[in-house]
Amino acid sequence: xxxxxxxxxxxxxxIFDADPAFQKAADSMVIFVKRKLGDDVLSVELxxxxxxxxxxxxxxxxxxxxxxxxxxxxxxxVLGTATxxxxxxxxxxxxxxxxxxxxxxxxxxxxxxxxxxxNYNLLLGYFDLKAGVQDxxxxxxxxxxxxxxxxxxxxxxxxxxxxxxxxxxxxxxxxPLAAQTFLLNASNITNFLATNFNYESxxxxxxxxxxxxxxxxxxxxxxxxAFRVRRxxxxxxxxxxxxxxxPIPTGQYELGHLYIRVMPPMDPTLPSWASGSLPSGSYGxxxxxxxxxxxxxxxGVIKYSSINGPGRQWILDYCMALCKELLGLIRSKFESIPxxxxxxxxxxxxxxxxxxxxxxxxxxxxxxxxxxxSKQNLASIQAAIATDTNTALKxxxxxxxxxxx
Numbered sequence: 457x458x459x460x461x462x463x464x465x466x467x468x469x470x471i472f473d474a475d476p477a478f479q480k481a482a483d484s485m486v487i488f489v490k491r492k493l494g495d496d497v498l499s500v501e502l503x504x505x506x507x508x509x510x511x512x513x514x515x516x517x518x519x520x521x522x523x524x525x526x527x528x529x530x531x532x533x534v535l536g537t538a539t540x541x542x543x544x545x546x547x548x549x550x551x552x553x554x555x556x557x558x559x560x561x562x563x564x565x566x567x568x569x570x571x572x573x574x575n576y577n578l579l580l581g582y583f584d585l586k587a588g589v590q591d592x593x594x595x596x597x598x599x600x601x602x603x604x605x606x607x608x609x610x611x612x613x614x615x616x617x618x619x620x621x622x623x624x625x626x627x628x629x630x631x632p633l634a635a636q637t638f639l640l641n642a643s644n645i646t647n648f649l650a651t652n653f654n655y656e657s658x659x660x661x662x663x664x665x666x667x668x669x670x671x672x673x674x675x676x677x678x679x680x681x682a683f684r685v686r687r688x689x690x691x692x693x694x695x696x697x698x699x700x701x702x703p704i705p706t707g708q709y710e711l712g713h714l715y716i717r718v719m720p721p722m723d724p725t726l727p728s729w730a731s732g733s734l735p736s737g738s739y740g741x742x743x744x745x746x747x748x749x750x751x752x753x754x755x756g757v758i759k760y761s762s763i764n765g766p767g768r769q770w771i772l773d774y775c776m777a778l779c780k781e782l783l784g785l786i787r788s789k790f791e792s793i794p795x796x797x798x799x800x801x802x803x804x805x806x807x808x809x810x811x812x813x814x815x816x817x818x819x820x821x822x823x824x825x826x827x828x829x830s831k832q833n834l835a836s837i838q839a840a841i842a843t844d845t846n847t848a849l850k851x852x853x854x855x856x857x858x859x860x861x
Contacts, residue, residue: 459483466505467512477761478515481768485511488772489779501786502779510778514771519758521819522767523548525826527750532558536743539752546756561743568719578625579720581610582713583699590704592714594622594697601715614720624699626717627692690714774818781811 460466460482472478486507493500530547533555538545580601583592592598598610605613611622691702705711747753763771784807827833 460504460508463504466508468509469512469516471757472512472515472760475760478511481760482508482511485772485775489776492776493780493783500783502783506782507775507779510782511771511775513778514775515760515763516757517774517819518763518767518771518822519548521822521826522758523755524750525823525829527753527755529831531747531750531753534747534753536561536746536748539745539747539754545754547753548755548758549762578717579610580715580717582715585701585705585711585714587706587711588704590702591698591700594624594694594699594716594718596697598716598718601713610718622718622720624694624716624718626715627699628715629690629712770818770822774815777811777814777818780807780814784808784811 461479466482467473486504489507489510490500490502493502526548530552533552534547535558581598582601583597583599595611596609600606600608600610600613603613690705693700693702699716701714760768760771784804787804788808789804
């Protein structure tokens with residue numbers, strides 16, 4: 457039979473057939489396996505293609521074990537990234553950077569619930585206040601205040617699970633933009649004076665003082681307090697789907713609109729809860745279609761030419777065990793072969809048992825080695841080295857200083 461490179465379809469899957477390093481090793485593997493199984497003395501009932509198939513399987517098994525170990529430590533950093541279905545990404549040969557994406561995503565729901573912002577956005581709606589009407593239904597009366605659906609019934613602009621329980625965050629008598637207009641309008645008398653007398657305001661030409669961070673935190677608290685002190689003459693109470701206004705609106709005060717900021721229910725199955733509630737393309741979350749589990753993480757088969765010496769030695773030993781198992785299965789079809797005046801008993805069962813013990817031992821040794829390379833163990837080793845180094849440095853005598861002059 458010709459050598460590996462000139463043989464049509466030499467392996468069942470052909471994954472490594474074009475790898476020059478694999479081609480060269482495949483021909484040597486045939487010689488090694490047959491000699492180890494006693495071919496120079498007794499006939500070994502294995503063909504080249506059978507040995508090459510075992511060689512391919514050994515490479516795939518080694519790649520699987522290495523990738524499973526790598527996925528275990530990488531998965532937290534690759535969740536939500538591209539799956540690489542186009543074949544353009546192969547993380548089996550990439551040393552990944554650590555990220556906080558997983559923790560940030562975990563904290564988004566808590567941030568949203570606490571009102572500190574996240575990808576769960578607040579939406580603005582309003583009620584038309586009517587004289588003598590104290591109760592308003594959030595689902596029947598609330599209208600959208602922004603976007604292409606402005607003026608429409610709020611709940612009708614949401615779809616699916618987003619039509620669930622709405623959470624109310626803020627209630628305001630005037631549109632929130634009114635406050636921004638006051639702060640950002642340069643012609644406003646307060647901002648005009650601030651610009652000319654150089655005290656802090658919100659126009660571009662104002663000189664701002666650089667303050668420490670803690671003052672910014674205090675300022676935020678001051679503003680939140682101001683929102684509650686400089687309040688509307690209305691108060692509200694929410695019961696079920698109803699919001700009740702105190703006192704009952706009359707013509708004595710300007711009626712206008714009552715604005716509220718609400719958050720639709722969080723739906724973990726949507727790219728963003730804003731889908732179906734905001735203009736197309738707004739606040740999408742492409743990570744929802746990214747890596748979701750080890751099953752679609754883009755880890756390809758490791759090329760044989762990329763595997764180092766220790767890895768190739770493991771593959772050689774595992775291939776030997778696979779060939780021994782295959783030879784044992786072949787010989788197990790018959791317990792003995794009759795010859796003139798006697799019979800020859802075959803050792804198929806013993807070969808299968810030995811091979812399976814060899815495979816289990818090889819896998820266990822590799823997994824134990826990989827466990828020692830876990831991030832926790834590596835960190836512990838580095839910590840121990842640093843501790844021992846500091847201890848050793850304590851015994852180095854401090855040189856005596858000699859002053860000249």
